[in-house]
Each structure stands twice: as C-alpha cells, then as structure tokens.
Amino acid sequence: MEDLTLVIGNRNYSSWSLRAWLALAHADVEFETVLLPLDTPQFFERIGEYSSSGRVPVLWHDGVCIWDSLAIGEYVNEQFASGGLWPEDSASRAMGRSMASEMHSSFIALRNALPMNIRASRVVRLDEATQSDINRVFTLWADARAAHADVGPFLLGQYTLLDAMFAPVVSRFKTYDIALPDDLEDYGKAVLADTAMVQWTAEALQETDIVDADEAGEPRE
Structure with missing residues (x-):
C-alpha cells in the first residue's frame, strides 16, 4: 500500500x-x-x-x-490540516461536532428513502419519517448559518468537516428535487460549487455501474 x-x-x-x-x-x-x-x-x-x-x-x-x-x-x-478543518472558536467546533455526530448516527429514513445517486434525476414520494428527517436537517442548517452567516457561506462560515458530512445530503436534495428553504439556497449552491465536490461529481457522472438498491424512485419528467 x-x-x-x-x-x-x-x-x-x-x-x-x-x-x-x-x-x-x-x-x-x-x-x-x-x-x-x-x-x-x-x-x-x-x-x-x-x-x-x-x-x-x-x-x-x-x-x-x-x-x-x-x-x-x-x-x-x-x-x-493542523486542525483547520474545524473553526478556531470552541463554541463553533462544539456545534459542528454535535451536528456531524447527529448526521453520522441519525437520519435513517432519509438515507433509506433517498439514497445518494449523483447521476440521477428522480422523484420519490416522501413518507412522514423521511419528511421529519428533512425538516430536522433544515433546522440544523438554519441554526448553523444564523450563527455564522457573517463568516462565510458554509454552515460554520468556513468549509469544515461538517460540510463534508452534509455534502451527500445536499446532493440527495438535488437528485430528488427537494426544495431548500429560501435562506438555505445559497448554502446548497456553495456545497455543490465547491471545487472538490465538482471534481467528485464529474467523476461520478463518468461511472456506468448500476447498484439497483440505490436506484430509488422514478425518473423526473
């Protein structure tokens, strides 16, 4: 290796x-x-x-x-990264780590109903549990952005591990046409426009393998 x-x-x-x-x-x-x-x-x-x-x-x-x-x-x-993938401010780090841990351990309904599928443009009928997960994500994002909007466009202002943890969720919302609240649209755009995310997406679009379990929903018209 x-x-x-x-x-x-x-x-x-x-x-x-x-x-x-x-x-x-x-x-x-x-x-x-x-x-x-x-x-x-x-x-x-x-x-x-x-x-x-x-x-x-x-x-x-x-x-x-x-x-x-x-x-x-x-x-x-x-x-x-010399610690630079989290903010210097301890309160912001604590918020970020709490939210990252929640992403890591929760949102099972969202994951199951809306699997990541970058190449697709699909629609899924949302059940109550999935909608509840989506609402919780929006609440977390709004709280983080409200506290850091003057620093930069990401959840804690600068790009951090928290944005890496939520990047697949932003991608899912694009795939399944989940509208972001007006005050979160700029955040979604910033994540998708991030240089590293653009590179990963471009490489994903070149793949041809199909994982049937992750082809949820129906193609959007």
Whole structure:
C-alpha cells in the first residue's frame, strides 16, 4: 500500500466515501484512491485486504487503518490540516461536532428513502419519517448559518468537516428535487460549487455501474 490510501466505493452512490474523500481533498494532501465497486464479487473479494469491517471508506496511513468516515475526517484534520478543518472558536467546533455526530448516527429514513445517486434525476414520494428527517436537517442548517452567516457561506462560515458530512445530503436534495428553504439556497449552491465536490461529481457522472438498491424512485419528467 502507498503511504496514504483511501479505499472508496462507487462515487455515484457511496455517500460515506464522499465524506472521507472531501476531508482529504480539503486538507490539500496527496493520496491514492482505490475504488471497489459496490455489491460486486470484486468488492467482497477485496475489501478484506483493507479492513475487517467489510465496509468503505477505509484510510491507510503508514500502517495505520481508519475505517469510519467521521474518524477519517478527524484523523485527516489532525494529521494533515493542523486542525483547520474545524473553526478556531470552541463554541463553533462544539456545534459542528454535535451536528456531524447527529448526521453520522441519525437520519435513517432519509438515507433509506433517498439514497445518494449523483447521476440521477428522480422523484420519490416522501413518507412522514423521511419528511421529519428533512425538516430536522433544515433546522440544523438554519441554526448553523444564523450563527455564522457573517463568516462565510458554509454552515460554520468556513468549509469544515461538517460540510463534508452534509455534502451527500445536499446532493440527495438535488437528485430528488427537494426544495431548500429560501435562506438555505445559497448554502446548497456553495456545497455543490465547491471545487472538490465538482471534481467528485464529474467523476461520478463518468461511472456506468448500476447498484439497483440505490436506484430509488422514478425518473423526473
């Protein structure tokens, strides 16, 4: 293995891989990417070479294995970004880490009903649980933006690990035509226009593999 290697799934579908990749991209560090196509024999044959978790993403650095997106983000922040992927202000860091942890552990209905699918333009009928998750996301974003609007366009003003954690959700809202409240439209645009996100999206659009489980809903007219 190279000194710094990130193992990911399909860029089109793997939201957790995207989060880890964005952390590395924003740390401005060179790394190798290994892609294992999801739900394929190749994935199940090779994932054990990288992690006993059986999941992506996985980061290897000089013999150290980190196998969880949030843990990878924190490791990258410490090792390569001199702490700059969180704000200097302790209150803002606390808010960011709380929100990132909630994203990490919650929103199951949203994830299941609206899987990340960058190439698609689809529509899904929202049930009560999914709409509740969406509303909660909007509340979190609005609270963060209200506290940091004078700093910059992202949730905590500057781009942080919190934006990496929510970037797949912004992508989902685009795929499934979920309208953002007026006061959050600029945030959604900033995430999608981020240079690293643009690169990931462009590469996702070149993929051709289909993961049937993530092709939710029907094509939009």
